[in-house]
Amino acid sequence: MYDENGEKYLDCINNVAHVGHSHPDVIKAAVKQMELLNTNSRFLHDNLVQYAKRLTTTLPEKLSICYFVNSGSEANDLALRLARQYRGHQDVITLDHAYHGHVSSLIDISPYKFNQLGKEGKKEFVHVAHSPDIYRGKYREDHPDPANAYADDVKKIIEEAEKSGRKIAAFIAESMQSCGGQIIPPAGYFQKVAEYVHKAGGVFIADEVQVGFGRVGKHFWGFQLQGKDFVPDIVTMGKPIGNGHPMSCVVTTREIAEAFGASGLEYFNTFGGNPVSCAIGLAVLDVIEKDDLQGNAIRVGNYLTELLNKQKEKHPLIGDVRGIGLFVGVDLVKDQLTRTPATAEAQHIIYKLKEQRILLSADGPHRNILKFKPPMCFTMEDAKLVVDQIDELLTALEEATGARTGNGRSTTAQHKKKMINEGNSQSDCIGESINHINGTACRQKNGLYTDNRTVPCKRIRT
Amino acid sequence: MYDENGEKYLDCINNVAHVGHSHPDVIKAAVKQMELLNTNSRFLHDNLVQYAKRLTTTLPEKLSICYFVNSGSEANDLALRLARQYRGHQDVITLDHAYHGHVSSLIDISPYKFNQLGKEGKKEFVHVAHSPDIYRGKYREDHPDPANAYADDVKKIIEEAEKSGRKIAAFIAESMQSCGGQIIPPAGYFQKVAEYVHKAGGVFIADEVQVGFGRVGKHFWGFQLQGKDFVPDIVTMGKPIGNGHPMSCVVTTREIAEAFGASGLEYFNTFGGNPVSCAIGLAVLDVIEKDDLQGNAIRVGNYLTELLNKQKEKHPLIGDVRGIGLFVGVDLVKDQLTRTPATAEAQHIIYKLKEQRILLSADGPHRNILKFKPPMCFTMEDAKLVVDQIDELLTALEEATGARTGNGRSTTAQHKKKMINEGNSQSDCIGESINHINGTACRQKNGLYTDNRTVPCKRIRT
Structure with missing residues (x-):
């Protein structure tokens, strides 16, 4: 990316510019169709x-019906409408910290958003399940x-x-x-979640808006990492789908x-599926x-994760490195033992x-997770450049705060000297007692830079 | 428009291709920006x-804050969020037969949609006001x-x-x-509605998604037809805004x-306001x-309405002609007296x-209203062509059904001979007793093809 003065930036975060900023093939296709015809569907x-x-x-056979819409939010909203129409159920199970979009119906099912509104934020029909986070969650890598x-x-x-007479329409989660x-x-x-949700008459919605279209490398869709025996009932797509062009899609069975059509309510979307978007x-x-680009995601992704894992050995501020493809x-921590998020x-x-x-971002409920989701043309050199810079910055930070380097361990006391403002730092998520020796052992076994190891705690391998 | 065989069609309905299909200036601007940079906001x-x-x-001064989004539905959903956040009220007043979009929150406030779901369709927080239709509504041109x-x-x-302890967040209506x-x-x-809604702590949302951007000719926005003393609190825009490109906007005070920002919830829209859309x-x-194109809308719109009004004198099937600009x-009727919709x-x-x-469409709750909303480059010749064809078709229909022509009057009995299938024809909307002599007189006085007449029943003039 270049700024208005022509200065070059390395973009490590733009999953919208999926195949690369201003890819000429995409522009060519857009112009050709724009000159011919663009109209509503x-x-x-x-x-x-x-x-x-x-x-x-690109999808399992039973996912055969597409609804074209304009944004991830429109896609997830429609997915909810499909799910609710299917059996007439209303309730939705969502993961803690989830974000599914900005329209009203999605704020309702996004704890990432509604938690900010206090206790009144969560509606009665919404049920929040633990995020399946094996580093910070309820059940960890030692489980x-x-x-x-x-x-x-x-x-x-x-x-x-x-028991309360409520009925589950859907479980929704990003893959x-x-x-x-x-x-x-x-x-x-x-697989297990789908089994329980189906028994309850609900459907499984896999939200691929941020993670789909080959980003994980060896599969085209994130949900495919779970195994061939898993097929969601609805898949929603967005951001990377048009390399920046506003479009998105819902695919279902x-x-x-047919259950949606049977309601008699016509679904019409003015811009969705217009000839230019398609x-x-x-x-x-x-x-x-x-x-x-999937091959590139595997190669560069593995290399990036390998480099970052080497940094983890060196820097006590790095608590966890996790990755699949790009x-x-x-996960930055103030203390390896307590895993206190290093937000500031x-x-x-x-x-x-x-x-x-x-350009890199930090996200997660504590905004302490460095988040890589670069355009899929990201190179080995790009990976090396950003990791080298992070190494330097971490070293300087650790020197300034007096954190020990070299053995990957530090103490909370040492962090009392920290020089920078903590901002929104929170530490209320650390509540579970875990066996750290087992935990560390497991994480080491699950180093994400190898492809052939045994994975006792079932962390998905790259 | 041309079909896949190169056959030419006259497009009288495409308000999305607002400045003309594939306008070269719009494509040029798109390509220039696509080649440089397209990224999220x-x-x-x-x-x-x-x-x-x-x-x-283009808007009154107090409407100064823009939120760029991707579709009319995203715009109206955000408008509701703004309105509800403003004073914490939840209820919405909407017009009968209104359609405001396809996402869940808008199906809820669109009788055009939720009426199809039976009695359960209308939620408790939704209040349906009579549509201000002075031809078919509760209060007519003779009022x-x-x-x-x-x-x-x-x-x-x-x-x-x-009285029931509910609080009004918004009144929403298409202009x-x-x-x-x-x-x-x-x-x-x-003006009057805004006065009552403001007193209740609610806001006035003018939905310009279908009718904005100069279509009415002498004004840029439809709400401006009401007079300079009327300014909505929120205006939503869509369809024509990008000549087919998926984009839309919410403008407010x-x-x-500021009340929305004060919630602490960041509003982020991935594609909204991207450099290419802008x-x-x-x-x-x-x-x-x-x-x-506004001048063209006045000139061609007046001519089209004039031609259609001449047809009204001639054809008993035409009950009403109403228009502003393009x-x-x-309104087709089986009977001038009862105004039974001529749906089939x-x-x-x-x-x-x-x-x-x-290409023309029919809409309204009875699908009996011929709906003109052509691209704004519509010409006098286009207007003449479509009206001549309608003339021929109406003449043939009336001959086949035995309806009298020439004096604009027919009887219900004559229509019993009608040869075509009525399809979804409904007649449950005709309930008000009106003075047809006064009504006709008023409509004649308000012939929409002149600009300087006195308008005793306040129908807006072209």
Whole structure:
């Protein structure tokens, strides 16, 4: 990216410019169609059919019906409408810290947002399940089976809701939580959740708005990391789908679509699926394939995670490194033992990086997770550059605060000397007693830079 | 418009292709910005500021804060969020037959949609006011003061709601109801409604998604037809704003925006206000000005309405012709006296027109209103062509059904011979006893093809 003065920036965060800023193939497709015809979807156009066909080939067979809309928010809102119409149920189970969009119905199911409104924020029909975070969550890397433990949490929620006469319409989750802190759910979790939700008459909505379109590398969709035996009932897509062009999509099964149609309410979306949007969508799929961007995500993603894991050995401020392809999170902690989020430190780093013309963000409930989601053309050199800078910044920070370096351990006392303002730092999430020796051992076994290790605690491998 | 075989169609309905299909200036602006940079609005860009400045110059001064979003639905949803945050009120007053968008929160306030769901469709916080339709509504052209009468209806709704302890957040209405049947509210109605709604602590939302951007000719916005003394608190924009590009906007006052900001909830919209959308928006405003499309809307709109009014003298199937600029409706009736909607006849006409390569639609609760909302470059010749075809079709229909022609009167009995399937025809809307002599006199006085007449029943003049 370049600013208005022509200064060059390394973009590590823009998952919207998925195949690269201003990719010429995408622009060419846009212009060609704009010059010919752009109109609303009351007029049938071949592009719509071609794009739907092409997009559904990336998905399991039963996901065959596409609704084209304009934003991730429109997609998730429609997904809820589909889910509620399906059996007439109303309640929604969502993950803690989840963000699913900015329209009213999605603020309601986004704890990331409604928690800011105090106790009144959560509506009665919303049920919040623990985020399947095996580093900071209720069940951690030392738990023998976190996937089942987190799924049992959802099962209990369903049982409680049904006891009160409520009925579950949907479980919704990002295939990997992004704003929630770059959380990669343990394999097998979605299968179990889907089993319980289906029994309750609900559907499973996989939100791929931030993480889809090959970002995870070896699969096209994030939910596919869970295994071939898992297929969501509804998948929502957005941000990267048009490389910046406002478009998005909901894909579902024929059964759910037919139940929606049976309501008699016509669904019409003025801009959704217009010929230009579909031409752009097709071009993005072409570029992902032609430029082998999934292969690049595997190669560069593995390298980036490897570099970051080396930093983890060196810097006590790095509590956890987790990543799949070009979806990577670095959890900064003030203390390895208590895992107190290093919020101010994370903010310090992203501001310092910006001064050095590297764009990175910090997210998660404590805003202490460095969040990598670069355009998919990110290179080995780009990875090296940003990690080297982070190394320097962490070293300077640790020297200033007196944190020990070298053995990956520090004490809370040492951090009392910290020189920077803590800002929104919170520490109310650390409540679980865990076995840190086992935990560390497990994390080491699950180093994300290798592809062939045994993974006893079921963390998904790159 | 051209179909896939190169066949030419006259487009009388596409208000999205506002400045003309594939306008070269708009494409040029899009390409120029696409080649340079398109990214999400976490990155500030001059286009956003320039477009906001330019757009607000078309509006009264107090409407100074813009939120850029991606569709009319996103705009109206955000408008509701702004309204509810303003004083913490929740209830919404909407007009009968209104349509405000496809996301959950807007289906809730769109009788055009929720009425199809039966009695359960209407939520408790929604209050439906009579549509200010002086041809088919509760108070008609023979009423001495329909503006005040319809506004009093809103006043009563507020009083009833407050008696039940409910609080009004907003009154929302299209400045002219489009799906509702091309309804032009009598002048002074919005002022009175705003007065009552403000007293209740609510805000007035003018939905300009279908009718804004110069369509009415002598004003840039539909609400301005009500007079200079009326300014809404929130204006929503959509369809024509980007000539087909998915974009939209909410404009409000500083006071309302500040109350929204004070909630602490950040509002973020990934695609909203991106540099390409803003460049396109600016280009559309340029073309409207450069090509004098408002002037064209006045000239061609007046001519179209004049031609249609001549048809009304001739054809008993035409009950009412109403129009402002290039927003025109023709209300087809089976009987001038009872005003029974001629639904099947309207469908017959639009299908026959399509065979003749003219695109027109029928809308309203009975789908009997021929709805003109062509691209703003519509010409005198286009107007003549479509009206001549309608003339021929009406003549053939009337001959087939035995309706008398020439004096604008027919009897219900004559229509019993009608040859075409009535389809969804309904007649449950005709309940008011009216003085037809006065009514006709008033309509004649208010012939929309002149600009300088006295308008005793306050129908807005072109």
